[in-house]
């Protein structure tokens with residue numbers, strides 16, 4: 001699909017999430033804008049604490065009560081019958097977090113799996129119970145056709161029966177590669193390995209045929225070999241189910257394998273976005289370049305991108321100008337510590353936030369003065 | 379599972395022997411026994427046949443023999459259902475306890491029902507609406523409830539009922555039903571009295587239970603499976619009750635087993651004494667103060683028995699509601 005014809009599924013515009021905590025305000029997400037297109041995989045990468053999970057939770061409208069969300073998050077609902085035109089644009093950020101609208105989307109249109117496969121299932125319920133619970137909420141069977149009008153089929157929907165739900169659960173477990181699914185459907189979480197639990201979480205998520213699967217570091221807690229299996233599985237299921245994936249990770253090796261497009265985040269800010277090939281072959285932002293310099297070898301497992309020099313600054317004491325400047329190898333004194341770069345398209349479809357690029361300099365007179373002064377000094 | 383139960387029962391029996399022996403020794407420790415006093419008292423009144431009767435008991439229970447023999451006599455009769463004689467009442471302990479046991483069980487069941495019916499919804503509300511006005515009010519009342527001893531509450535209730543409202547709340551029966559045979563009217567009369575001690579017990583018990591429920595639930599809310607349950611699109615109510623409360627209820631089950639079972643006999647003794655209830659609690663206190671050794675020993679052994687039964691039941695219930703619990 002060419003860029004022009006891509007179907008947007010979720011659009012995020014200028015998203016901010018602030019937490020008012022005792023020591024001050026944490027800008028957990030500080031201006032993120034990206035689109036997720038139908039059937040595509042968007043990768044989100046950044047160090048721990050940069051706001052990846054919060055961005056995902058904002059899409060699910062599951063930000064904890066203390067958090068303040070601004071910006072626009074829109075979900076484009078497609079008609080399930082006929083031509084599949086967009087029938088509804090839902091502002092997810094404006095839905096009631098416990099209301100019916102978002103509950104239909106959560107798990108139904110947008111499913112999410114979390115970082116902690118070990119504790120994502122309620123310990124007292126079986127694998128099947130979890131899948132069946134989701135199926136009962138979101139899946140309907142088309143009953144007999146009651147008539148066709150103007151080329152559209154009008155079909156009655158009925159809820160899934162208990163027996164059908166169990167069938168679906170077993171079928172899903174089989175599809176995610178759980179051996180002996182008819183038996184495993186009755187297994188409790190503690191009877192499954194970490195990899196199996198994450199497979200079950202994927203089965204739960206996919207059992208409702210969502211349009212988007214948000215996978216928040218789904219393999220971080222798993223062995224490298226299991227990680228590869230889970231990634232293969234997700235890719236395979238994505239093809240058969242025509243589903244978009246928002247894949248969150250701090251592992252560039254993983255994201256190179258799965259993503260079509262990548263968003264790089266640093267301290268709540270989106271610092272670079274482009275298609276995967278451009279990010280890897282021609283990274284623009286010094287932070288991305290540093291990340292690329294620290295890709296773990298194949299087979300090596302790292303929990304942190306520790307090879308980037310310097311520490312992530314405290315969220316209460318943000319560096320002036322570009323927040324990356326204390327760690328940046330391309331730091332330009334007098335510029336980077338004075339001017340906060342804007343997010344600009346620095347090449348075709350390639351966005352970055354760095355003063356190395358003219359487009360990122362704000363139009364304000366102060367900023368322009370700094371720029372010109374520095375140019376004069378060169 | 380069968381092996382587990384058998385092993386536990388076996389341990390329980392050993393435990394009961396140890397406890398019965400220790401309590402027997404402690405109760406007979408003070409110098410001079412109950413019968414010495416009784417004889418002195420009766421002879422002072424010139425009652426010869428009583429003195430003869432007392433000698434009979436002395437022989438039957440081996441009271442002039444070494445402690446170990448006494449214990450052996452008592453315990454071997456005990457396992458056959460003869461708990462010995464209450465010297466105070468001059469009647470078999472079994473008969474005295476039997477009369478009151480039903481009322482004790484009834485009272486503790488009513489108290490427990492009140493407690494849980496109040497505490498669980500309030501605890502859940504408090505946790506779901508943490509720091510809300512409702513939560514603050516519930517928390518404050520709960521702390522007051524924890525702070526006020528039950529007997530004080532009983533005294534206050536007595537004062538208000540008798541002095542201000544002129545109501546009869548003492549005991550479990552009105553005067554005319556006290557010794558009457560069981561009838562519908564008597565049951566109704568019992569109900570009219572029972573709620574007072576049950577409510578007092580509930581108020582003091584509820585407070586702690588609310589706090590436990592609230593705390594556990596808040597811990598559970600922070601768990602990953604709650605977030606994934608919400609992400610599945612479940613209603614908030616379903617997430618709370620089906621996933622969170624189901625997990626947070628475990629400590630209450632443990633309390634149920636370890637406190638409620640022995641609590642049948644020794645739950646709120648002071649309240650029962652203040653309200654003059656015909657339950658086992660006051661009988662036990664009296665037996666301890668008058669050195670009515672078989673009575674006191676029997677109640678003590680029964681309390682421990684209930685504790686052990688409670689523990690076993692708790693383990694079985696936990697294994698039933700939580701698949702991670704293994705009975706080994």
Ligand SMILES: Nc1ncnc2c1ncn2[C@@H]1O[C@H](COP(=O)(O)OP(=O)(O)OP(=O)(O)O)[C@@H](O)[C@H]1O
Pocket residue numbers: 019021026027028046047048049050051052053054055064066250315
């Ligand atoms: N409930 C909260 N209250 C206050 N601050 C929060 C809360 N949740 C998250 N934050 C802050 O928001 C920031 C972003 O958190 P987030 O969980 O999105 O990080 P992340 O990128 O997912 O990191 P990781 O890779 O460790 O999962 C962090 O600095 C965190 O401290």
Ligand code: SF4
Pocket residue numbers: 285286287322323324325326328329330331332336341353354355356
């Ligand atoms: S703006 Fe300056 S400090 Fe920030 S990333 Fe670009 S070069 Fe580095």
Ligand SMILES: [Mg+2]
Pocket residue numbers: 052053054115216
């Ligand atoms: Mg995270």
